[in-house]
Amino acid sequence: MNPESKRDMSSWRDRIRHTRRPLCVSLWSGAGGLDLGLEMAGFDIAVAVDNDGWAAQTHAYNSKALVLERDLSSPGATRTLLRELDLPAVALVAGGFPCQPYSRAGQNRIRHLVKHEQRSGVDERAFAWLSYVAAVQELRPRQCIAENVPELATFNGGLLLRDIVNALEDLGYSVDVRVLSARRFGVPQYRERLFIQAALPGTEIVWPEEEREGPEPTLAAAIGDLPDISPGKSWRDGERTSYEPKPGSEPPDWARAGMPKTARQWLTDHVSRNVREDDLEAFRQLPPGGTYLDVPVHLRRYRDETYTDKYKRLEWGRPSRTITAHMAKDGYWYIHPEEHRTLSIREAARIQTFPDRYQFAGYPTNRFLQIGNAVPPLLGRAVGAALQDARQGQGRASGIPRAAERLSRLGKERESMDAWRILVSEVVLGGRAGAKLFSELTKAFPDPVSALGAANGDPAVARLRELARKVLSSNEGKIPETAAEISRLAGCGPAQASVAESLITGGAPPKNVATMRMAARVAGVSATGSLTGIVFPILARLTAFGEDARTNQAAVEVARSVCRPDIPDCPACPLEEFCAHAVSGSAVVDVQTRLQLASATAG
Numbered sequence: 001m002n003p004e005s006k007r008d009m010s011s012w013r014d015r016i017r018h019t020r021r022p023l024c025v026s027l028w029s030g031a032g033g034l035d036l037g038l039e040m041a042g043f044d045i046a047v048a049v050d051n052d053g054w055a056a057q058t059h060a061y062n063s064k065a066l067v068l069e070r071d072l073s074s075p076g077a078t079r080t081l082l083r084e085l086d087l088p089a090v091a092l093v094a095g096g097f098p099c100q101p102y103s104r105a106g107q108n109r110i111r112h113l114v115k116h117e118q119r120s121g122v123d124e125r126a127f128a129w130l131s132y133v134a135a136v137q138e139l140r141p142r143q144c145i146a147e148n149v150p151e152l153a154t155f156n157g158g159l160l161l162r163d164i165v166n167a168l169e170d171l172g173y174s175v176d177v178r179v180l181s182a183r184r185f186g187v188p189q190y191r192e193r194l195f196i197q198a199a200l201p202g203t204e205i206v207w208p209e210e211e212r213e214g215p216e217p218t219l220a221a222a223i224g225d226l227p228d229i230s231p232g233k234s235w236r237d238g239e240r241t242s243y244e245p246k247p248g249s250e251p252p253d254w255a256r257a258g259m260p261k262t263a264r265q266w267l268t269d270h271v272s273r274n275v276r277e278d279d280l281e282a283f284r285q286l287p288p289g290g291t292y293l294d295v296p297v298h299l300r301r302y303r304d305e306t307y308t309d310k311y312k313r314l315e316w317g318r319p320s321r322t323i324t325a326h327m328a329k330d331g332y333w334y335i336h337p338e339e340h341r342t343l344s345i346r347e348a349a350r351i352q353t354f355p356d357r358y359q360f361a362g363y364p365t366n367r368f369l370q371i372g373n374a375v376p377p378l379l380g381r382a383v384g385a386a387l388q389d390a391r392q393g394q395g396r397a398s399g400i401p402r403a404a405e406r407l408s409r410l411g412k413e414r415e416s417m418d419a420w421r422i423l424v425s426e427v428v429l430g431g432r433a434g435a436k437l438f439s440e441l442t443k444a445f446p447d448p449v450s451a452l453g454a455a456n457g458d459p460a461v462a463r464l465r466e467l468a469r470k471v472l473s474s475n476e477g478k479i480p481e482t483a484a485e486i487s488r489l490a491g492c493g494p495a496q497a498s499v500a501e502s503l504i505t506g507g508a509p510p511k512n513v514a515t516m517r518m519a520a521r522v523a524g525v526s527a528t529g530s531l532t533g534i535v536f537p538i539l540a541r542l543t544a545f546g547e548d549a550r551t552n553q554a555a556v557e558v559a560r561s562v563c564r565p566d567i568p569d570c571p572a573c574p575l576e577e578f579c580a581h582a583v584s585g586s587a588v589v590d591v592q593t594r595l596q597l598a599s600a601t602a603g
């Protein structure tokens with residue numbers, strides 16, 4: 001629809017006023033992957049906004065939404081735009097604010113440009129989330145969903161995620177975060193994305209259940225039916241390739257759904273980049289799963305210590321590596337499993353689970369970019385179905401927001417330990433603040449000066465005296481605060497030092513085996529994929545930063561005292577009523593095993 005056409009606008013307004021589906025406003029909507037999934041789950045996308053003209057054209061072509069090409073960097077302008085649209089009640093605000101400032105690849109690129117004085121060190125996009133919060137404030141939807149890269153959870157030491165959670169809580173929402181693995185929702189790739197979900201009182205937060213049973217979705221199932229092509233065939237917009245599934249294969253059920261009758265024999269965008277002669281030779285040498293290091297030395301054009309995975313040949317029997325916006329630059333990470341070429345635009349779209357009817361606007365580079373930046377529609381559908389469950393009071397409600405509140409209250413009820421006592425507990429006694437020796441030591445030696453005179457005897461007392469001596473001689477009597485200082489002075493490992501730092505300063509959540517185990521259990525997650533990447537955002541949501549450091553003391557206490565590795569003492573745990581593990585009795589065995597493995601490796 002054309003926003004300039006009075007007739008189109010009038011019929012759009014009529015549609016959204018009479019739709020029986022919950023209305024959604026989508027910000028930074030890109031090519032519309034998340035929106036397509038939300039639509040499949042029953043939402044009606046009323047408005048979609050993005051400042052990329054090609055992405056906006058793609059979205060407009062494929063959906064009934066009013067698609068606006070606008071910049072959303074200003075919270076004030078975002079609010080004005082939404083106010084002027086005069087929308088009926090909006091049920092959901094969805095948004096994937098720019099992820100480049102937080103993603104590892106994006107940060108590397110920014111650092112490179114700053115170093116070469118090609119851009120300022122301040123990335124305005126890192127503040128785009130303020131526009132998302134402004135939109136929520138303006139529209140007051142019952143539910144909100146935001147999507148980003150998992151690295152957002154650790155950006156700026158975790159403070160950014162905390163700021164976003166706080167801002168939504170200040171608007172009266174309960175908030176939770178989760179990293180979802182796309183392949184657990186039928187998407188044939190190793191893609192993980194962080195979602196922030198918020199809901200007004202009266203609506204629970206429900207996350208989609210991962211499909212843990214059965215085989216993982218494979219590349220063969222996603223693109224194995226597509227015809228062979230020759231690379232580098234010159235691209236022409238709208239050109240079609242004739243389609244018939246390759247013998248012995250068939251398309252996934254979602255891929256050909258909704259194809260217009262006249263297009264059932266056709267496929268668009270099944271074109272791939274030209275391949276240089278030397279690359280062609282290199283590709284020929286690559287076995288399935290092979291990387292740059294499998295290329296014979298005389299065919300390597302890049303420094304192999306830097307570009308160990310410059311080339312990657314995908315494998316039929318596994319999910320693809322994550323489709324990223326990098327595809328717009330080159331396709332070397334995505335070499336076809338059999339043919340000596342990189343993936344075609346349509347193959348990349350298939351791996352992102354866009355159906356073949358979905359048409360993309362722009363030149364091939366623009367199309368790869370849109371596809372790489374998209375939320376896979378099948379992942380969007382799973383998230384949308386969970387949001388619908390929450391609307392209808394179904395599904396397993398997340399206990400994380402209430403568990404966080406409980407820990408915060410517990411922390412406030414407790415007398416905060418001073419920095420010296422925290423060091424005694426964490427460094428001298430290995431976290432045994434409840435032990436008899438702890439109360440004896442801290443009563444007898446309430447500060448480093450008194451501890452200097454501690455008599456020989458128990459090894460813990462000797463450690464205490466040594467610690468006091470180092471604090472007084474190396475640090476002018478000031479208790480060290482950062483993990484690095486603590487580790488240097490007290491000679492303890494990084495995990496111990498980071499817990500001590502977290503308890504002293506409240507700087508970052510107390511990340512160690514015990515607290516990660518507790519967070520995984522409360523959320524009921526199975527930590528497939530990257531353990532830290534999946535569990536840490538939950539721990540960050542559960543604990544606190546800054547002035548509320550006592551919450552962290554409560555979290556550490558619960559994790560160590562009752563959430564024991566073997567059999568947790570749930571009846572004695574203050575989080576029992578909010579804990580997925582306690583409620584379902586399900587053993588999060590893989591988390592447990594992996595945590596122990598991780599700890600053994602770290603130790």
Ligand code: SF4
Nearest residue numbers: 563568570573576579
């Ligand atoms: S209820 Fe049980 S499993 Fe859950 S956090 Fe408490 S002790 Fe751990």
